[in-house]
Structures are given as C-alpha cells and as structure tokens.
Amino acid sequence: MSSILVILETRQGELRPSCLEAVGAARVIADANGCAVVALATESANLDAAVIGAAGADQLMIAAAESHSADAAAATAARVAKEISANTVLLAATVRGRDITPRIAALLDTGFAPDCTAVDANTMVFTRPICGGKAFSNVKVNGDVVVASLRPNFFDAAGREHTAEVSEITSEVAKAQVIEVAAQSGERPDVAEASIVISGGRGMESPDNWHLLEKVADAIPGSGLGASRAIVDSGWRPHSEQVGQTGKTVSPELYIAVGISGAIQHLAGMSSSKVIVAINKDADAPIFKHATYGIVGNALEILPELAAELEK
Amino acid sequence: MEIFSFVKRVPSTTANVEIKDQQLDTSGCEFEINPYDRFAVEEGLRQKEAAGGGNVTAISFGDDAAQKELRTTLAMGADAALLLKNDAADSADAATTAKVIAAAIGERSFDLLLFGKQAVGHDQHGVGAGVATRLGIPCITEVISLSISDGQVTAQRGVEGALETIAASLPCAITCQKGLNEPRLASLKGIMAAKKKPLESVEVEIPALALIVESTQPPASRPAGRIVNNAAELVDALRNEAKVL
Known part of the structure; x- marks a missing residue:
C-alpha cells in the first residue's frame, strides 16, 4: 500500500x-x-x-x-x-x-x-x-x-x-546547526497561527496606546496581536507582528482591524480571515468593504468599551 | 568574498492584479525588484565591506526586461550582474527555478548566496533552500541578523514565537527577511557608474515545470457586512451570530 x-x-x-x-x-x-x-x-x-x-x-x-x-x-x-x-x-x-x-x-x-x-x-x-x-x-x-x-x-x-x-x-547528518532557540517574551500565539488576531494601525495614534489593544487581547484567550506596515515601519511594533503582503498572511477565525484603513497590501494579508471586524473613524475607509462587522468611531474610545464588554 | 545576490522582477505590491481567461494578467502592473531581494543586495554589499574585499554579483532569472532591475542593483553598488535569460522565466515554479539556477551557477566559484525569503507574486518561498539543497550546501532561511567571520556563519531568524540562532560554514545560502538591514537607495553617482558595469546575459533552458497552474481566480467574494453601533452590539454579534467568541 x-x-x-x-x-x-x-x-x-x-x-x-x-x-x-x-x-x-x-x-x-x-x-x-x-x-x-x-x-x-x-x-x-x-x-x-x-x-x-x-x-x-x-x-x-x-x-x-x-x-x-x-x-x-x-x-x-x-x-x-x-x-x-x-x-x-x-x-x-x-x-x-x-x-x-x-x-x-x-x-x-x-x-x-x-x-x-x-x-x-x-x-x-x-x-x-x-x-x-x-x-x-x-x-x-x-x-x-x-x-x-x-x-x-x-x-x-x-x-x-x-x-x-x-x-x-535513524536521522541524517546536519550541515547547518541550530545552536539556540529562545522563546520570545509573552504568552500570545504568533499572528500566523492564532485563531483570533487583533491588529492596530495608524488610528492607534501612538505606541503608548498599545495597552488598549493588549487589554482586548487579554480578554480573548488564544488571541494574537498584529500591526499594519505603517506601524512596523515607524518602529512601534516588531516586524514579527506585521500583517500584509510584506509581513505575515493570516487567516484566523476572527480578525479585528483597529484603526487600519485597509491599504491593498494589508488587505492581501488578512482578507481570507473568516470573520473580519473593522473599527475606524473614517466611514469611507476601504477596510469596511471587507468587514463582516464595522464600528465607525475613535478606536481609542471604543477599545476600552470592547474590553469591558468582552469581560462581561 | 565572492557573493551572489539573487533578484527577481515582480509586480509591485501596491498593484491591483487582473485575471483574464483564468490566468493572472500582469500586463498592466508596475514592476519592481522583489522587496525581499533588496535586502539580499544590501546584505551582499555589507558583507563584502565587512570581509574587506570581494565581489557582489546580482543574478536574475528572467526575460530581458529584468535588465532594468539588474541595473538598479548595479546602481546600489553591486559589481557585476548576470541575467539568466529565458522569456518564459516567470512561468517557472520555485522548484524549477531552483533547478535552473543551481545548474547555471554550479560551476562558478562563490562563498555566499543571498536570496529574498520569497518572491512576492508567486509567494512560493522555495528558491534559496532549493538551490542550496541541489548544490549540497547549507542554507539558513528568513534571516534577520547575519555575521560571518573566518568562514563561519551565524544567523538569527524568527520562527512562530521564538528566535533561532543557526550556525553554518561557507559556502552557504541565506534567505533574507525584513529586519536584516535597511536597503540603500541608488545615488546619482551610483546610477552613472552602473552604466559602465558589466551585465552579462546567458540563455538558459527551462526543464519541464514541476508545478502546473491550471487556473487562477479572484478571492471568493465576502458577504456584505454591516455597521454596528457600539462595542456591546459587536460582542453580541460575535458571540451569538458569527459564534467566533
């Protein structure tokens, strides 16, 4: 056989x-x-x-x-x-x-x-x-x-x-040797593997506001944190969190895009997600065309409300 | 140090792609150097500098149009360029491309092969590791930090949730991930100098393709979404309607 x-x-x-x-x-x-x-x-x-x-x-x-x-x-x-x-x-x-x-x-x-x-x-x-x-x-x-x-x-x-x-x-002989594997800090799964991903974009306004996203992620067990290219290029978040054509392509059960307008290269990386939520203050942002659910409003105000609702 | 940096001409990541007769139609696209290959060119220039000498040769498997991208690498500072020319190069899958490149460079002398971790477009993530395997040399993929001393290579890469440190000896292949370096832009002086640098063109044969594309279609359309008023309505919809929480 x-x-x-x-x-x-x-x-x-x-x-x-x-x-x-x-x-x-x-x-x-x-x-x-x-x-x-x-x-x-x-x-x-x-x-x-x-x-x-x-x-x-x-x-x-x-x-x-x-x-x-x-x-x-x-x-x-x-x-x-x-x-x-x-x-x-x-x-x-x-x-x-x-x-x-x-x-x-x-x-x-x-x-x-x-x-x-x-x-x-x-x-x-x-x-x-x-x-x-x-x-x-x-x-x-x-x-x-x-x-x-x-x-x-x-x-x-x-x-x-x-x-x-x-x-x-038996195994074969190695040419290149892995000499160290260091677990990265944090318990969250990688965005490429997480079944729920919460990503932040320019609408987060400052890296100091990331704790608002983390609070939401903490309320959803097994969720991973992502970011748009603009955020990674600004040095706010590491490249390992970038979602999009020059970052990671993700297809979780639920993708929550916070303050992300939806540039084509970002959409390419997440549009196969099963359920997409968009939170953006610009009602005309392209991300809403791909969203299952959308909230038009200031992400910095909505995130604490979302965290509170999730904890109920 | 003899360094080969591989570059591919690809549709720009900002381009919309068209599909005609169930095939990808890139005729209306802007083209550029694969973004990950820019890291490979930059790293070649830096490693040559660190080694205190040598040559960086930019190599592309493509049609004549790829001469433009090779000229760009020469303007960035590569010493020479080599076009492995075949008009059907873009139809080749990663396994076939690796076979073509391995056959073309196998007789040449080199210490370090640098590739982008993937070519955007076909997104197959396979040429660097495929070439290295066919040549019987070590390969480290998706590298974000690289140091070479006395013929010993130490590289780091991110895997899901961890950072790996990997060691190998030259000759070695590396595939480059964003974060490895900041690629330089070509200076005006570089662009002028590039015109005088050698660009060799060699015809290559493509064997039977190892991956056949039967058809291509746009992504499945998503059902229309709806706007909810607040976080409470959203959480209710996610829990009771979409059932993803």
Whole structure:
C-alpha cells in the first residue's frame, strides 16, 4: 500500500499543534485513495501516539536526532519518503515548514505546492493564494511525489479514536546547526497561527496606546496581536507582528482591524480571515468593504468599551 | 568574498492584479525588484565591506526586461550582474527555478548566496533552500541578523514565537527577511557608474515545470457586512451570530 508522509513539527522536544491539521488533510487524501498515513518527527520529541493517531496518522516514526537542523530534517524526510514509497509528502506552512518543503522537493527531484489553503483529494489539485492573497491559483505538482505545505487554520485534524503505531528510525547528518532557540517574551500565539488576531494601525495614534489593544487581547484567550506596515515601519511594533503582503498572511477565525484603513497590501494579508471586524473613524475607509462587522468611531474610545464588554 | 545576490522582477505590491481567461494578467502592473531581494543586495554589499574585499554579483532569472532591475542593483553598488535569460522565466515554479539556477551557477566559484525569503507574486518561498539543497550546501532561511567571520556563519531568524540562532560554514545560502538591514537607495553617482558595469546575459533552458497552474481566480467574494453601533452590539454579534467568541 502506498503512503502519505506528513512531517510533524516539533520544537525543543514538543509538538507544534498546527502540523496536526496537515495530518488531518493527509487522512482525507489517504481515505480517498486507499493509502496509509505515516507521520514523521524528524528529531526526538515527546509525542503522544494517541494524539498523532487521533489527528489521522496510522504510523508514527520518530527519528533519533538531537539536531533541529532543517537540512537534516529534509534529508531524513526524503529518505523515509523513498523507503515507504510515499506518493505525497505534506507539511505545515510555518517558517520551518516553508524551510524544509523546497529541500524535500529538491532531494526527491519533484515539485511542490506551497502554502495551500485547499486540496481536492481525488484530483490532487491544490488551491493556493498568490500575490499575497489578491488571487488564488489551482495547481498540480508534476512529479513522481507530490510535496505540499498547508497554511495553518485551513485544514482540520481528523478527530478520531486511534493510536498510531510507533517506530524509531535513524536521522541524517546536519550541515547547518541550530545552536539556540529562545522563546520570545509573552504568552500570545504568533499572528500566523492564532485563531483570533487583533491588529492596530495608524488610528492607534501612538505606541503608548498599545495597552488598549493588549487589554482586548487579554480578554480573548488564544488571541494574537498584529500591526499594519505603517506601524512596523515607524518602529512601534516588531516586524514579527506585521500583517500584509510584506509581513505575515493570516487567516484566523476572527480578525479585528483597529484603526487600519485597509491599504491593498494589508488587505492581501488578512482578507481570507473568516470573520473580519473593522473599527475606524473614517466611514469611507476601504477596510469596511471587507468587514463582516464595522464600528465607525475613535478606536481609542471604543477599545476600552470592547474590553469591558468582552469581560462581561 | 565572492557573493551572489539573487533578484527577481515582480509586480509591485501596491498593484491591483487582473485575471483574464483564468490566468493572472500582469500586463498592466508596475514592476519592481522583489522587496525581499533588496535586502539580499544590501546584505551582499555589507558583507563584502565587512570581509574587506570581494565581489557582489546580482543574478536574475528572467526575460530581458529584468535588465532594468539588474541595473538598479548595479546602481546600489553591486559589481557585476548576470541575467539568466529565458522569456518564459516567470512561468517557472520555485522548484524549477531552483533547478535552473543551481545548474547555471554550479560551476562558478562563490562563498555566499543571498536570496529574498520569497518572491512576492508567486509567494512560493522555495528558491534559496532549493538551490542550496541541489548544490549540497547549507542554507539558513528568513534571516534577520547575519555575521560571518573566518568562514563561519551565524544567523538569527524568527520562527512562530521564538528566535533561532543557526550556525553554518561557507559556502552557504541565506534567505533574507525584513529586519536584516535597511536597503540603500541608488545615488546619482551610483546610477552613472552602473552604466559602465558589466551585465552579462546567458540563455538558459527551462526543464519541464514541476508545478502546473491550471487556473487562477479572484478571492471568493465576502458577504456584505454591516455597521454596528457600539462595542456591546459587536460582542453580541460575535458571540451569538458569527459564534467566533
């Protein structure tokens, strides 16, 4: 039986949950084509076979590597793909996933569909945003093995009762070495992975007003904080928070744009969010054309009211 | 230090994109150097300076129009430019592009390859790591800080919720993220000097594409939204109507 290989993402021995969505997508493709799903951790990690199995995997392979190197991970993944005759290799389109995906494709001398938001399990046509989300293309990999990375928040883990069968394998040697992984301060999830994102723009008027946004974020568990390009370019917020075509593309369940007018390059980065809220004092701001709900008014006055309502 | 900085001519990020016959139509777009590639050119110039000598060669896989972007890199300070010319270059996916570039530069001597972390437009995030893998050299992606000394490379990059420090040896490939540097603008003197700098053009073949684009469509249209009066109405709608809280 042919197999679908899913590369799990781990960091400092712990699973990064967004990759379970890729395991779920693999299950859907496997069921349509009569394949098995093999999940691979490319470095030693503390993994629960019941969690990986529940997400959709039949087998869980764990490589005995202490290195977090991307090239070693790709080499291990490509070797396993050959050993199990994988017809498809899936990854999460995170920073690490985007790093490893093209390497696996090069090692297998095939193509890859990056940053996909949907897949047709029968035809293996993937849908993916281009031009930062201003358009979507339907693409097909032309090669013996289909390699694809999947955007977080677009696919679901299978959610079944199953414990994956665990085996240990050897890993490949690293060229580049990760010598330190420092968790960034703060407990909030990254904007690219958060299921709710609250972003601020020029309407926030000053970096000193950011605590108003943080107060709202504190009232919504699991929310991440973002910013428009103007804010990042002004040095008010770090680039890691920038949402837009030259920042991060996000597609959360809920996106709250506060004091953001909606420049085209910002819209490109967030318009695939499921529900969009716009708070802006300019009723003609382009952001309102994309919003599910809008409030016309001064963000600095509305944010404390919003925080108070959310805490009720 | 011999440095290659890769640049791509892309539709401007401020451009609206048109779709004609289910294909992307960029004929009405303004074009520019991929914004992330500007970091790659700037970093090349800085690393050459830090090393106390060498050459920065700007390389583009594109059609003749890309000569304009290569001239811009020469005006910024690159020493030479190389066009890997094919009129169908823009149809090539990242895996195919990596194959073409690896084949074209594999015989040349270099210490450092610098790429943008992605080309805006196709947004595939794959050429730098693909080229490095095909050449068998290390690659560090999405780099925001880079130092090189005695052939040893130390780089930092942001991943979701953490900062990684990664070490490798030259020759090495780096893909550049915003924050790495502030790209310089070309000076008038630089623009004049660029006219005399060498711009080599080499025809390259494109193998069978590794990713086939079957069709392209605009984003799904969003249902019309509504204006609510205050925070209380908003929270009520998010909880009871949209059910996202």
